Structure formats: structure tokens, C-alpha cells
Amino acid sequence: MATITAGMSSDTATYQGDWPPTQQPSIYHLPVYYAPAPQQPTYRNVLDGYAIPALIQIYTIASLILFAGGMLPLLMGNQEGELFAQSSTKVQYIFLAIYGISFICSLPYLRQILSIARQMHYLIALVLWVCVSALWSFAPEISLRRAIAIIGAAYFGLFFSVRYSLKEQLKLLAIAFGLIIILNYLFVYLWPEYGLMHSMQHVGSWKGIFRHKNLLSRISAFATCLVLLYAYNSPRTRGLAVIFALLAVVQVYYSNSLGGVLILLGLLAIIFPMRYVLPRLNSSSLALYLTALCYSVALSLFVAWNIETIIALINLDTATIIGRFEIWRIIWQSIKEVFWLGYGFNAFWLGWDGPARNVWLATTWSAPHAHNSLLDVWLELGIIGVTIFLVGFVNVFRKAVVYAQGAQNPANLLPLAFLVFFALSMLPESVILQSNDIYWVLYVAITASLLKVQQDAEGLAQ
Structure with missing residues (x-):
């Protein structure tokens, strides 16, 4: 008896029996040692060979920087402000090119992308609701155009999640954000006309390669x-990574943004202890931990809604924060007029010709958005849109916590780290469903990555 192992391809097989065989094997049981036809090169083989993966990585890193809002001042004539210049023709062409390239690069993975997308029920429902809102939108053409951008950015997120593992995603994100850190310093010191704020109330604050200091601080x-x-x-690059982290902290400080400081402290206080806490929790302890987290969020919201009283008690001068809560009170009146459906996607903050006119008339400044993500979604998509998003977010957050429990690899913490960052950014800023925005891209990518991990685990179990 002899054992023959054939290794002509990655699909190896073993033949056990007499050698040479005593009789001609049946055509239905041909062993591998009967030389199979050589494999023909496929599109995926070509795409994964030679220099193509490196080019795709460069494209991915550049796209992540653009989705983060980096370098856009160069394309928009150094405009300052927190709103994205959706009407900029140059910007639209750039992102259309990103959508097209991501579709071409994703062709070898199209079946897997569709398989994962079919399981993203809440995200699909949210995107469909965005599109349908054009039917009653105050500005239907704008709603439809921005909906296309939402779909295109979501597809890039799907491509990013399927093309790369979470470990690879962490590496590419670290490289992209490391480049952003370097570029911020270059713009601040070499091109201060771009790197610094020049508006009266924020003059001298760092904004780097972004349009506003608040974007710099959050990123x-x-x-x-x-x-x-x-x-x-x-571990080999640990020292360099720590240096970049310190450089990023300096940028948060010089942006003079309280929101960025609070987000940074929240991330450091929540994420890194979780690496040691979560793996030691059983199901009941995990439920207790999440309950405590929910109560902490509720307490934070209580403090937020009563911030004026608290500020008066401790005698702090924070007119900006008080101004935001005054805007929220006025915005609530607009929400009650379209409680269920909203004004349509991206159809509220349209300047003096849009519904935001009433808010601006009632305040002393022209707010670019509600400075609260859920209020903005409520304004645009109604309580139905808010509900779809919140249910989906809680579902993804739960999966991320469970996945982080097996944090053998720090990359396992990436989904939870982003979702915490996302949640912390929601209260002071408008970051949900922003067209061509890094928050939306990574939210889709993290959701898809967790489903991909679940699919792989189920495949191994079978």
C-alpha cells in the first residue's frame, strides 16, 4: 500500500492504494495523480498578482484621506466651514472616480459583496429611506443627488471590508491617518493660509488639511x-506609532476644540481598558457592563440638556455650548412640524431659501447644522429614519462588543473603537449620513466586516 500526494495546485489531494493501480480507475473517481488540466488565469489571479495589490492599497489610502475631508481646501479655494461643499464640481468628479474604481476593483469579490449586503437589513432600509425621502423632500433634486453619494460611499465601504481583513483595515487606516498627521503639520507651518483658521472667532486655531478646526480635532x-x-x-513599529499618537494629541490641543478633547479622552478611557475587561466577562457580567454603559450615556444626556444650569453653578464662560442648546430648543419646533417623515434628505440646511431660515432668524448666528447628529437625521428623515438608524447601530454595537471579547488580536477592537468614536461624535456634531464622509464609509465597512467574520465562522463550523 502506498500513499501518493498530489500538489499541482493549492487544492491538494491524497491517493491511497496500490501503486501502480491494479485496474484503471473509474472516470468518476479519477485520483489527482492523473494530471489535471492547468488552471487558466482568472481576473482575480491577475488582480492579486504582481504590483496590482500595492496600487489598490495606494488608491484605498488616498480615498480614505479624501473621505476624511483631507486636502479638500485645495480643491475648494480654501473655504472655511464645517459644511461639505457638495456643489463643487471638482469634488464631485473626484468622488465619482472613487466610486468607479472601487466597483472595478471589487469585481472579483462581487458575489461576496452581494452576499454580505443581503444581510445588512438595517443599513439597506436606511439607504432606501434616504432615497424615498425625495418624494416629499423640500428639495427633491438635492436629495436624489446626495443619495447617490451615500450609495457610492457605502459601496466603497463594502469593497474595503471584503477586500481586506480587519487586521489589514487597521494597518491601512493607521497609514492613512498617519499621513494626515504629517500633512497637518506641513500645512500649519509651511502653508498657514491653508493650515490655520482665519475667521474672527477662531483665528489662529489649527485646521491642517481640513475645512474647520472641529474636523481636525475629531480626526x-x-x-x-x-x-x-x-x-x-x-511591536516592530510600536515606538513610531507612539510618536504619531503624541503628534496627534498635540493637534487636538492646538485646534482649540473642546469637542475633540472630550472625544479623545472618551476613546482612551473606554477602548483600552476594554481590551483587558471584556475577555474576562461572562454573558451576565457583559449584560451588567452594557447596562452600566447605557446608564452612563443617559446621565451624560441629562447633563447635556441641563448644561446651562450646571455652567451657572460652576461659573464657566462657554457661550458656544450654551448657543448650541438654544439652537436645539429652536430646532425642536421645526421637528414637530414634520415629526414622522422629515423635510427630506439634506433638504433642511439650504441657507436662507430653505427651512433653516426660521432657525437662523431665531438665533444670532447661521448654524451650518444642528450640532447633534440625531436631531439632523430627525429633521431630514423623521422619527422613522432615526428609529431605523438607532436599531441598526445598537445591533452592530452589540456584535462589536461580543467580537471584542475575543480580543486575542488588537485588530478585534477596531469595530468597537470606531463605534465608540462614532457615538461620542454624535452629540456635538452632525456625523450621521453625511455624503462622502469617513464616518459613513467606516460605519458600512465595520458592519460588513462583522458580518463577514460571522460568515467565516459559520463556514468553519460546517
């Missing part, structure tokens, strides 16, 4: 968390 806060996670994952 730098998340960059700090990303490079520290990557430092855990890659």
Missing part, C-alpha cells in the same frame, strides 16, 4: 486611537 482624536491600536498589533 486627530481618532488617529490617536488608531495608531495606538496598531502599536499593540505591530
Whole structure:
């Protein structure tokens, strides 16, 4: 009896029996040693060979920087402000090119993308509701155009999640945000006309390659968390990653943004202890932990809605924060007029010709958005849109916590780290369903990645 192992391809097989065989085997049981026809090169073989993966990585990193809002001041004539210049023709063409390239690069993975997308029920429902809102939108053409951008950015997120594992995603994000950190310093010191704020109330604050100091502070806060996670994952580059984290912290400080500081402190206080806490929790302890987390969020909201009283008690001068809560009170009156359906996607903050006119008349400044993500979604998509998003977010957050419990690899913490960053950003800023935005791209990518991990685990179990 002899054992013959054939290794002509990755699909190896073993033949056990007499050698040479005593009789001609049946055509239905041909062993591998009967030389199979050589494999023909496929599109996926070509795409995964030679220099193509490196080019795709460069494209992915550049796209992540653009989705984060980096370098856009160069394309928009150094405009300052927190709103994205959706009407910029140059910007539209750039993102259309990103959508097209991501579709071409995703062709080898199209079946897997469709398989995962079919399981993203809440995300699909949310995107469909965005599209349908054009039917009653105050500005239907704008709603439809921005909906296309939402779909295109979501597809890039799907491509990113399927093309790369979570470990690879962490590496690419760390590289992209590391480049952002370097570019911010270059713009601040070499091109201060771009790198610094020049508006009267924020003059001298750092904004780097972004349109506003608040964007710089949020991205730098998340960059700090990303490079520290990557430092855990890659001991060889740990020292360099720590240096980049410190450089990012400096940028948060010089942006003069209280929101960025709070997001950074929240990320550091929540994520890194979780690496040691979550693996030690059983199901009941995990439920207790999440309950405590929910009560903490509820307490934070209580403090937020009563911030004026608290500020008066401790005698702090924070007119900006008080101004935001005054805007929220006025916005609530607009929400009650379209409680269920909203004004339509991206159809509220349209300047003096849109519904935001009433808010601006009632305040002393022209707010670019509600400075609260859920209020903005409520304004645009009604309570139905808010409900779809919240149910989906809680579902993804639960999966991320369970996945982080097996945090053998620091990359396992990436989904939870982003979702915490996302949640912390929701209260002071408008970050949900922003067209061509890094929050939306990564939210889709993290949702798809967790489903992909679940699919792989079920496949191994079978």
C-alpha cells in the first residue's frame, strides 16, 4: 500500500492504494495523480498578482484621506466651514472616480459583496429611506443627488471590508491617518493660509488639511486611537506609532476644540481598558457592563440638556455650548412640524431659501447644522429614519462588543473603537449620513466586516 500526494495546485489531494493501480480507475473517481488540466488565469489571479495589490492599497489610502475631508481646501479655494461643499464640481468628479474604481476593483469579490449586503437589513432600509425621502423632500433634486453619494460611499465601504481583513483595515487606516498627521503639520507651518483658521472667532486655531478646526480635532482624536491600536498589533513599529499618537494629541490641543478633547479622552478611557475587561466577562457580567454603559450615556444626556444650569453653578464662560442648546430648543419646533417623515434628505440646511431660515432668524448666528447628529437625521428623515438608524447601530454595537471579547488580536477592537468614536461624535456634531464622509464609509465597512467574520465562522463550523 502506498500513499501518493498530489500538489499541482493549492487544492491538494491524497491517493491511497496500490501503486501502480491494479485496474484503471473509474472516470468518476479519477485520483489527482492523473494530471489535471492547468488552471487558466482568472481576473482575480491577475488582480492579486504582481504590483496590482500595492496600487489598490495606494488608491484605498488616498480615498480614505479624501473621505476624511483631507486636502479638500485645495480643491475648494480654501473655504472655511464645517459644511461639505457638495456643489463643487471638482469634488464631485473626484468622488465619482472613487466610486468607479472601487466597483472595478471589487469585481472579483462581487458575489461576496452581494452576499454580505443581503444581510445588512438595517443599513439597506436606511439607504432606501434616504432615497424615498425625495418624494416629499423640500428639495427633491438635492436629495436624489446626495443619495447617490451615500450609495457610492457605502459601496466603497463594502469593497474595503471584503477586500481586506480587519487586521489589514487597521494597518491601512493607521497609514492613512498617519499621513494626515504629517500633512497637518506641513500645512500649519509651511502653508498657514491653508493650515490655520482665519475667521474672527477662531483665528489662529489649527485646521491642517481640513475645512474647520472641529474636523481636525475629531480626526486627530481618532488617529490617536488608531495608531495606538496598531502599536499593540505591530511591536516592530510600536515606538513610531507612539510618536504619531503624541503628534496627534498635540493637534487636538492646538485646534482649540473642546469637542475633540472630550472625544479623545472618551476613546482612551473606554477602548483600552476594554481590551483587558471584556475577555474576562461572562454573558451576565457583559449584560451588567452594557447596562452600566447605557446608564452612563443617559446621565451624560441629562447633563447635556441641563448644561446651562450646571455652567451657572460652576461659573464657566462657554457661550458656544450654551448657543448650541438654544439652537436645539429652536430646532425642536421645526421637528414637530414634520415629526414622522422629515423635510427630506439634506433638504433642511439650504441657507436662507430653505427651512433653516426660521432657525437662523431665531438665533444670532447661521448654524451650518444642528450640532447633534440625531436631531439632523430627525429633521431630514423623521422619527422613522432615526428609529431605523438607532436599531441598526445598537445591533452592530452589540456584535462589536461580543467580537471584542475575543480580543486575542488588537485588530478585534477596531469595530468597537470606531463605534465608540462614532457615538461620542454624535452629540456635538452632525456625523450621521453625511455624503462622502469617513464616518459613513467606516460605519458600512465595520458592519460588513462583522458580518463577514460571522460568515467565516459559520463556514468553519460546517
